[in-house]
Amino acid sequence: MTHTHLLPPKPQLRVPATYIRGGTSKGVFFSLNDLPPEAQTAGEARDKLLMRVIGSPDAYGKQIDGMGGATSSTSKTVIVAQSSRDDHDVDYLFGQVSIDKPFVDWSGNCGNLSAAVGPFAIQAGLVNSERIPRNGIAEVRVWQANIKKTILVHVPMVDGRVQETGDFELDGVTFPAAEILVDFVEPAASDSSLFPTGNLIDDLEVPGIGRFNATLITAGIPTIFIDAESLGYQGTELQEAINGDEKALAMFETIRAHGALKMGLIDHLEQAQSRQHTPKVAFVSPAKESVSSSGKTIKEDEVDLLVRALSMGKLHHAMMGTAAVAIASAASVPGTLVNLAAGGGEKSTVTFGHPSGTLTVGAQASLMSGDWVIKKVSMSRSARVLMEGFVRVPSDVFA
Template identity: 65%
Template sequence: MTSKRQLRIPATYMRGGTSKGVFFRLEDLPAQAQAPGPVRDALLLRVIGSPDPYGKHTDGMGGATSSTSKVVIISPATQPGHDVDYLYGQVPINDAFIDWSGNCGNLSSAVGPFAIANGFIDAARIPDNGIVTVRIWQANIGKTIVAHVPVAGGEVQETGDFELDGVTFPAAEVQLEFIDPADDGEGEGGAMFPTGNLVDELDVPGVGTFKATLINAGVPVVFVDATALGYDGTELQGAINEDANALGTLEAIRAHGAVRMGLVADVAAAAKRPLTPKVAFVAPPKDYVSSSGKPVAAANIDLLARAMSMGKLHHAMMGTASVAIATAAAVPGTLVNAAAGGGTREVLVFGHPSGTLRVGADVAQVDGKWAVTKAVMSRSARVLMEGAVRVPGDAF
């Protein structure tokens, strides 16, 4: 039996926010994998180690969770006024496909640092010490992200004292601006709220009827009240991920929400699009203890939020879902706004399983329709390993 040698592909393993993934320059991929399609997907699946019926990613770079099974491709900008194109792929653990339908807000914080370190930014723009502003074209969803990346000694500053709940060690702060993050599509009542309603009645056969806020800002999200699910919003991963009935209920809500939002034609199609929409539940502030054992006081947060990612409760909060939370909280009448106490707000702090996060959004009504111009948050990022990944030559 003959076999092909392993290929050596330059790559960087990076943490961005509470996620990590394998970053590639487009030009470093094998020629036949530089264009979208099954060849590229097969290669990247093998890099991560999916599909893995054991659910461990032992033979790949994946971490066997939705937060750590990701790939990123960076290339020169195709859009005027931008520095790089950023393409993100979410890799399921047990399935043989890659979901390219959305963005990863957490890994967005690593794109600017990667671009600077890999020569995508003109050296004349990089000071010895200061901030480099990197304009990123998020190619999956056609949106602009502006990253403000600290540099020291002419190189990306990765260490610092910025602490992010859900990440063990402090690092340098990277500020992100998500510009015009709502969907550009035309829904019944406007792009941000695809149905035209701030709250819908979502009928889920065999499960029940739920009040839901369906919003597309940062990422499509189906928001429901925690109490409607029998929760109080302080749940940690074990309470949801070890309960098969809970997982089934939340996935059913997500699938029917996807249909109502016009993202898929039917419920069956939602299974082939696990990355989006997200489903999340919210509740008013309440004291709880985070997964790290740190107390979170109700007095220090505006609301509680928990979100599902790839069929499991996320250990912290997805960056894109944070954009949706900030946006929905700023619009009076949504379930998220109600959980936060109503009124108007540009900035809020919400509690998630790992702790808290501060986010902000600028919203306004334009011709009777709600729109969001910008959402802002801070993350951190750093290189974990750089060099090359090895992939069997017959893997794609």
């Protein structure tokens, strides 16, 4: 009788991490230097680590064996490091982890988690102490490395500590917290114009579905805006009306793929499958009375328009921060579908209704040499550390 000598099981890796809610999202935050050496540079090892932390890919779609919450809003990872740029405090990388497929999408930013980057950077000791007031507002200059843009996060400080609790209420978040103002500086994509096709409204033809008027914009995150009525919707829909309809989800994904092609983000339709994070697709309608997911009535005169947006193939429960940047940018340019839905004309702020309530966003738009430019988009968010310590992953994660 032969005995098989099994190797003793290896202990799990312990990786310092912080679990933070930022805006209406949650994510696992890491300091770059705390990652295992294999994961400190971009590539397959890093992606494997982050997927295992979150619990992906999960054929059950639940992420039970990880930190993810089985939604696009909670399947997120963030890596922060001291900035390599003299005029910024930290570099911030965002990884959107696919729930059921084995990849991390690095093609865009998360506007909601951007608000949490400032507090995390201060608490992790990544910001020069001379730039942090004992009391008042610390301006953390963030370099968003995915999209190569500057974000200014205004973090309230009390007695030398980040203020996390407060009375600021954000629709889509149950409990109040401290208000954090976030400025997205020149948020349009650097490698293309604000409107990549050169048009404020495009004719988007989607085989098998139809032709639609669409506004294609790159500010905040590449987004395809379509009029709700042309899709047969009111613009007041909540998650279950869309997410329980497989035919509707397939339609939106097809529209998204064709819009991505028209925007020049992909070279052929199949590439959209591995680029789930961008572009987003959203539908807009003029202001009308609606009911939020918490049962609160939003009166017609409380909003300029209604917007519903999809993220990672599902209708979002509130509004992605980057999509809010796109909404405000498009609303500030007269003649876009978003601007027309909001009543037309010039606008420096817009209040829109979303499934969880309302959000007000400001945008500074100007016409320069015949092209529209967005100087800055500002919005209030909040952030709170939920847990800090270590995440554990099996040590064979890099195998």
